[in-house]
Amino acid sequence: MQFDDKVPIYYQIKNYLYHRMVAGELGLGEKLPAVRQLAVDLTVNVNTVQRALREMIDEGYIAPQRGRGNFVTQDATKIATLKQQLTTTYIQDLYGQLHALKLTDAEIIAEIKTYIQQRGDADDQRN
């Protein structure tokens, strides 16, 4: 995994894991890879992984079991809420940015549609 050197790595790991949980790649109650394994996979120090997990545990998304592993919460509602929160936050950020660039609502939607359209075309060519 490649990190953005403008943002703390532990923070990016946190978001990465949240994404995997929301996307269902890490299901409810599922055991996460061992911290040392995660550290190897992400080419990062154990303490850095631990820092990310620590915050996720404090926020209740992960339940640690000493000696056994870390497990995704069983709370489906919590994950669903997280998905909605992340979605809204991202959209809010984008809207704020583009609005600051003086794009109108219509222009914003148009730009996004154009981007997705072009992306689709590119996909067609690749496949």
Place this chain on the structure above:
Amino acid sequence: MQFDDKVPIYYQIKNYLYHRMVAGELGLGEKLPAVRQLAVDLTVNVNTVQRALREMIDEGYIAPQRGRGNFVTQDATKIATLKQQLTTTYIQDLYGQLHALKLTDAEIIAEIKTYIQQRGDADDQRN
């Protein structure tokens, strides 16, 4: 101005100034506020401002004149390109994030429209 403590301040200042240039609040060839003034306005150290400006100068968006001030580039094309770059980058990021959350293209557009719609309603109530 409030900063995100997850991203270097000098980097946020850079983006802030780019936004103002793209939005036309800082016109072509216009003189920027003095570095010390910017530092006061942003509640930040002069060196931090200077670090942001240094990169913008290296990238050719700002032309410094020792003893006189810093001036926005005269190159309209450069600013137009910047606007397009920023727009595309933001949209690309959003799309990548939401796609990672397993939202479909249609869902992405729908969520954005909903957000803008609700935002408009809120505006109506406020005004």
Place this chain on the structure above:
DNA sequence: ACTAGTGTTATATCTTTCTATAACACTATA
């Protein structure tokens, strides 16, 4: 009991960012 696999914590060190403070260099104008 031992061992392998796991989470947890600690220490020392390095790098980046930011700060306060100060000085230096140049321009324009009174």
Place this chain on the structure above:
DNA sequence: TATAGTGTTATAGAAAGATATAACACTAGT
């Protein structure tokens, strides 16, 4: 030629983030 306004650079110290390395604590299976 002063002086005020501007950019530029340097130094020393603080704080946050990462790293390598090591040790400790618990669980499960042999």
